[in-house]
Amino acid sequence: PIGDQARVSNPEIYDYQRRLVLEARALTNNAAAKARASWWLGQIPLSQMQSGFNFRHDLLSLPGTSTAPTALYYHSTGTGHLFARSDWSTDAFWMAFVAGRYDQSHAHQDQGAFTLNDHGWLAVTEIVWTHSGIQQGPEVHNVLRFVQAGATLPQQQDSTSTMIVTQGANGALAVDADLTPAYGVGAPIQNWRRQLAFANRAVLVTDDFAVSPGVSAIWQVNVPTAPVIVGPSARVGNLLIEVLQPADAVLSVLDWSSIDPDEFRSGYKIEVQGSGNRYVVRLSESGAIFANGFE
Secondary structure, eight states: OOSOOOSOSSOOOOHHHHHHHHHHHHHOOOHHHHHHHHHHHHHSSOSSOSSGGGGGGGGGOOOOOOOOOOOSEEEETTTTEEEEESOSSTTOOEEEEEOSEEOOTTOOSOTTOEEEESSSEEEOOGGGGBSSSOOOSGGGSSSEEEEETTEEOOOOSSEEOEEEEEEOGGGOEEEEEEOGGGGOTTOSEEEEEEEEEEETTEEEEEEEEEEOTTEEEEEEEEESSOOEEETTEEEETTEEEEEEEOTTOEEEEEEGGGTOTTTBOSOEEEEEEOSSSEEEEEEEEOOOOOTTSOO
C-alpha cells in the first residue's frame, strides 16, 4: 500500500489497473514489453472488466505471446520505492520499502517503512485495517518512531530520503537508506540510517540513529493478528520476529482496536524499546505454529 487508500483501505487490483496495461500493450511497438504485459494480464485475478461501464476496454483483450519477468527487484528511483521478491512462483516471499521524495498531500509519513507478504500480509501498514484508509502518521507504519515529550515527531514534507540498492546472488539484496532528511534541518533526529538484508525468505533490519536528549526511538512493526511474545522474540502466524540488539530489548503489543474500534477495525503493533542507538531485528518465515506453541 502506498499513500492514502481512501476508497478501499486494503488495496486491490481493479478495472483501472487492468485497463492501463491493456492500453499500454495496445500502444507499444516493443514486442518484449507487449509479451510482458500479456503475462501480467494472465496472472492477475481479473480476466475481464468487473463493472459494466468498463466492458468496452475488454475489446483490447487480444491474444498474444506471454513472457514471464526474470528480474527479482525493481527500484523506482523517482518515487523512492523498492519492490523485491524471492522468485516468481506463487509462493514467493515479497518485500517493499520506501526511501525517497516526500512531497504529496496524499503521501504518508512512511519514509523507512517496509512491507512483507507471502500469501497475505506478514508485516504491513495498519491503514489496511482502518475504516478511513488515510491515517498518515508514523504511528501506523513500520518505521523507527521518534518520540519527544510523549508525542511522535512527524516526518517533514518536501524532504528527500535516499537509498542505495546492491544486488547479490540468488535474489539477495542489500539496502542502505539515509532517512535523516525526512525530519528536516535542525530536527532533534541527527541521524537515522536503516539497512536491510533481504535473502533466504528473511529480512535483517539494522537501524542506527542519533537523537537529541529527551528523544526516544521505538522500533515498530504492524501485523495482522495478535503476536505471541517470548523474551526478545515474537511469532505472528508464519512470521518470526527476533530482536538481536539491543540486549535489553523489551517487546510490547498494541491492539489497535483499543484506540478507536470504529477506525482501527483490527491489527496489532509490536513495539521494541531498549538502550543504545542501534536496533537489529530479523524477520523471517518460521512455519505455521499450533495453538500450543509447538511447530
